[in-house]
Amino acid sequence: MSALFTPMTLRGVTFRNRIFVSPMCQYSSREGMPTDWHLVHLGSRAVGGAGLVMVEATAVSPEGRISPDDSGIWDDRHAEGFAPVTRFIAEQGAVPGIQLAHAGRKASTDLPWRGGLPLGPESRGWQPVAPSPLPFAPGHPVPRELSAAELDDVVRQFREGAGRALAAGFRVVEIHMAHGYLLHEFLSPLSNRRTDEYGGSLENRLRFPLRVARAVREAWPAELPLFVRISATDWVEGGWDPGQSVVLARHLKEAGVDLVDCSAGFLTPDAVIPFGPGYQTPFAAAIRREAGIATGAVGFITQPAQAEQIVATGLADAVLLAREMLRDPYWPLHAARVLGADLAWPVQYERAKLP
Template structure:
């Protein structure tokens, strides 16, 4: 395998192993993507990536992180996504949506407005979680989801997946990382329940497994489903990579095609030893021990490093975030540096 070798997943063939990692832009209104999202996501498709995945896109209004999040809980949002997905596909890239519910981290300010919980004069909304424990001191105390509330969350993901297909998306990624609702259920640090949705690994993973089942029931069999996990909470007593391996085995059996391996986000003051490729070993362990395709993400910043991740069998794709913000045309630069020829848009061929 190499960075520019195509990847086949079900009926989807990625032209290379470079993926736009989901990155919140906090620039939507009422969940509607707009011209910013068209240009931001579309330019990465022009730049030559194999797959573009949208930012965390809320399955319900109360599941948004902030007022600026994109959504896919109504038909107007489906219509707003359609020209964006069509343009991405027209450039030879495939397009996926990350379906998300923020749980106790919802009702937050935009990052450039502080990033904390919304104040009373900022139109906050009630938040929910597996247990009535706030994310941090000063954050909203979430309501503990009851059985009906949990079933409503599952149904919201199911309906959102159906809308995603109508919007022109070709891949669904279920967001179960970074301290959002599904991760909150996974981790003993945020899930203190004693019913069937908590307790042991079987109980704490139940909601994610039920969401995967619901999505797979409505999502086309010919198209992939991915799940993003935080492999570890980086905190004693929390979710860890051994649990992630076991969960990944369960997800594979449910029809998940790839685990997108990140880390952290569930507790506010975890000490994370960030550095180039610091999460790659988690992706490698899950890939080899759970026998499922993985994606590596986290400070992958140059072509040789990205290519090595694939060649060494640590992951099947690399997901780039900040590097693609710095350079939307990273794949074209990487191809040149690695001695690979890739097609340019006909409008740009005079520069090659």
């Protein structure tokens, strides 16, 4: 039997297989609201046989968006808007998930296909916020340093976002602590120069992200799993690194997190990242082994045999596919045939199923 197509249970949720759709920004929302694009985009991946379909980085506040066209979860209207999406995903046999996010100093940027440059207030933008007043890159605005009271507000926003995610019908929440966004900015000494209880030592830099994790866990039902995405390394000397990631993962496990989604990089624009097939999988393997927590591997996973090997050999408990799912929404159906697994096709498509 294929390990990739073996069901996986976390808390009270069973995933039909270990193929998860990674959260991918679509830049197609209006005032944070999902649109028909989201229903079709996410729904087609559920039809395609994935075990988990995760909504893109979804901002817990308006200023937490990467762009003005990101999805949001800061208003009850957003929960209502996502309800048809989660319902359709679940009807196809997949688990609906959502990634809760705050972009921090990387907020208020234009769409990637328009260059992704910073936007000012005159162009639907706003001033970003961060742990410290350090811009992401030359030409980017200096973010405003968050006060202790504002940090309390951010914790509340994540907690309330989890509550709205539940009301919308999601069964998995993932907290975004990766890719140079706000919570990653607190973790890395390259972006966190605070002198209060949230900066300096590793213990202090962990403090705020762990506050968020605990708050979300308290708001999220005990029978539903909680994920966290991390950047396991900044790929920069003196930055966040795999050893610190293991320490973080141990604390996340104690806080009630069920799976660490292991990505890497994107805190700084000058990092030299060794892109290649499965290049981040060793981080998932190390964290799984050394922190004793389930992990997901992500990054340049494209072939069925590659995904099977990752799960079968215990390098990770699941694989998260991003670009490959954009190329082929039905990748799990095709992978099942390659690996000799019996994955049910939608009855509407069965006449096209090959033996």
